[in-house]
Amino acid sequence: MIALLLILIPVIGGLINLFIKNESSAKAFSLIVSLIVLAVALGGIYTSQADLLHFDISWMPDLGSRITLELDGLSKILSLLTAVSMPVILIAVYKDHYPDAGKFFGLMLLCQAGMLGVFLSMDALLFYFFWELALIPAYFICSIWGGEKRIQVTFKFFVYTFVGSLLMLVAIIFVYFHTPDHSFALKSFYNAHLTAAQTQWMFWLFFIALAIKMPVFPFHTWQPDTYEQSPTAFTMVLSGVMVKMGLFGVIRWLLPMFPQAASSNSSIIVTLTVIGMLYASLIAIKQDDMKRLIAYSSIAHVGLMCAALFAKQQAGIEGVFIQMFNHGINIIGLWIVVDVIEKQLGTRKFSELGGLAQKAPTLAILFVVMCLANVALPLTNAFVGEFLMFSGLFNYSPVMAGTAIICIILAAAYTLNMIRKVFYGNTVASTEHAHDSSFNVNAALVVLVILVIVFGFYPQPMIDLTRETVQLFITKIS
């Protein structure tokens, strides 16, 4: 029941929101809906009744597809991320002006529903359905509320993700025909009878589709452009939550479906992602734009998660599970600050910023904490995840771990440079009359900072939340 509510509430809320004309009521309504979703998600985590976490009815019996939803460790942690992010984002942008606010926030909620559906589906057709449901609002939001180059960039985003979706659809249909009972159910997909050659093909089709979504090098170039041109509220959704759909797909579908193919290709993929990490980190150092810097930094972080998954070491995988949550929290915090700066000062360029700490000390402190989480400083949430992932990667290959760990040095370099160029030094023309962040922004950031520090000091509850699922996953893929 909870599983169903998690999807239904934002769908209904989002549809209603589309028709609200008044901007402030649209905002208030979407915030209330997102808070209800959060309450339901928390209920899902704390409930002791297992039957509430499961939902299953017939959908298209002729095709062998059912509406099967389930909250296990993996979907719990990702639903929690989705459910926490949305109200935080809405609070942070509460005072921003959006034309046609009802439609904007309605689409945001629909997108949330799609992402929750992706995380909860235990049926391939349903999974694909929600996958597209999450993407369609994304196209509209980017192309209507985006920046100057929005049409061109949305086109690129569309082409990339559409290619990915098609590859995945082909693969899903192909595997469907080889399931023992002609069913789209997850279990049947795990047991599909494929020859070795077919497995290889299907593996790569799925992988490329998911790799575009994550994104990993060299399928990533849609990402910095899209992050840059999307309205920042949606960039938060995109980078905080939506890119986790790619990693999720690897965990829920790709690796358990094709464990052999994953093992035989793991060295290629791990090498590729580690190269991608270094590549993205080096590009991040050369950026002159806050949004693009964070975008490339995120590519490096996601690359590590992908590498740790394909390394298939238990510690690393436990790290990925909790890091998916932590990365979402941390990057949303960074975007909130970028949004404040851009809205107030009209620029995101380092060359046009400086000395903001004198004018906005509260914002400076909150931003520095989020940056420290971004470099995975111990006692911030990201440290635990990165520690586990690197440790897993080390077990897989010390050379890979030794190469990838250079990224933590580069991360320190570009992140601290960003702090220095934006907040330190003397004020410049643009920051001369800046003022500190408003109450709603501070409130959103404080929530995130608390999450950063609480899970930095005491990560064990999160590890426990996913423990069983990780265990099952490990037995399935080995």
Added chain:
Amino acid sequence: MAYLVPLFPLIGFLLNGVFRNSLSKGLVGIIGCGAVLASFVVSVILFLDVRAGGALAVQPLYPFIHVANFKIDFVFQVDQLSSLFLLIITGIGFLIHLYSTSYMHDETNDHFARYFSYLNLFVFSMLLLVLGANYVIMFIGWEGVGLCSYLLIGYWFKNTDYNKAANKAFIMNRIGDAGFLLGIFWLLSKLGTANYTDVFANVSNLTPTDITGITLLLFIGAMGKSAQIPLYTWLPDAMAGPTPVSALIHAATMVTAGIYMVARSNALYSLSPIAENLVAVIGIATALFAATIAIKQNDIKKVLAYSTVSQLGYMFLGLGVGAYTGSVFHVMTHAFFKALLFLGAGSVIHALHHEQDMRNMGGLKKYMPVTHWTFLIACIAIAGIPPFSGFFSKDEILAAAYAKNPVYWVLGVIGAGMTAFYMFRLYATTFLGQFRGTEEQKHHLHESPAAITIPLIILALLAFGGGFFNVPAIFGGGQQLHHYLSPVLTAEHEHEIAHSTELMLMGVSVGVALLAAIIALTKYARKPELNEPEGLGKVLANKWYIDELYDNVIVNPLLALGGFFKNVIEKSGIDGFVNGVGGFIQYSSRRLRLVQNGKVGTYILLMIFSILILWLAFWYQATITGFFQKIF
């Protein structure tokens, strides 16, 4: 009870940090100093407890990271080694806090509170580092002190150079941290534990390659934190922070972390001759290299910074030759006299309104008597002249070095000579001769207030008498420190040198130091070095151009590579391909559109062609389906 030690500074950090806009300076000072003083009191109790033979206390607080392969707890360990470090950190830390209340008094309220909250956080991190009972908790403190040094070096954040120095410190430290982490991963993958007791009990399960690999990786961390070649260049730049911060970094916290780590891991290091030799060689090389640079610096704090790098080199030499007690002893005495030197320098800088160039000082002896006398004691102590504290600790290291390899000893004595030379050059230029500053400065010259001079006097007493904690047997001493630490430093090499030899060695090193001190005094008391140096002197004054070398060999090529990726591969390569595909599709659809031209003739032609193709496909059906079957 051990958890109280870091808890107090953490609370102080939070109080001063959160309420920085509302607390008065007096209250901020009381909270900041009081937190560290409370930790000191608890540390003393713990120390007495351990000394009285209290059982080794490993105190788990809560599970930190429990996963299937390993369990890491948040757990503290109070033993001989950590209790000693607790005393140094909180004791000297407290004096520095007290001193800061006066030194930083010109800051506005909120920045004053920010400063003290950072200072408390620094102490907190360092306490975690030494209290942790496993390498992961140590690493938390390890990166924590890196963060705090970053925050404090860049404390005056309006100054871009200072901020750059802060970034440099953090990034250089991170290089070391990456190595440290890999060392932990290696340990975890082989032993499944990072607890000291478990690791040292199971070293027999490690191959020699493992041990060498782990110790070398951990040592990379030590190179970063304790400023050894090649990762030392951040420390001299760290002078950008307020002077008491330098005292904190150089004496009580941060740079001693590397020594602590190696001493803590003595059971591992002693099993790897490669690691031991590398530690010793890096140590002595750094000691000499930094000393040469110190000789030609004119910034009072820079001289002291390079002297720290050099002294740390001695400590690593000691660790490398197995004189673990000697190194820890030198950490202690060095903490006394280096804190004193920095706080004395701060007193001078304060009196001269932020003048740091020694060439504009001189003759301060008569204006600042307390600062002068305490500073002189520190100079004698660091120069290793008996019976001041530095003599005992340095000679213990040198004697062990001699036992291992006389070459180390010879180099060590040369370094000791240089130490005495640059310290007395500093002393003579600053305190002797005539005052060379402006009339304005001269008019305001005065001795510093009590909050500054009291810490100086206490430290001077310690810098003088600190050596008596571990008087060697040769002077009929009881070697108390040696006995105290022996349960932890199990791998200590007991060197066998005849007493007569040892006396001779001491005589030589003291003689060299005295000679160098006298040369420096006579040379610089009357005629300080005011001109820009030339030749080798210029190379030394420019620190052997190592910063420039790093920039040109590492930093700039990396930046260029990043630029190449950004502008060429990303834009023209990958995006070029993607946009090319898009462009090709658009181009071909434009062409294809022409087919639909509305002429019946064209349509009929196309129809015929299509039928022809379909017909052919039907004819060769078997071949085509076979082809597809082969693929899928």
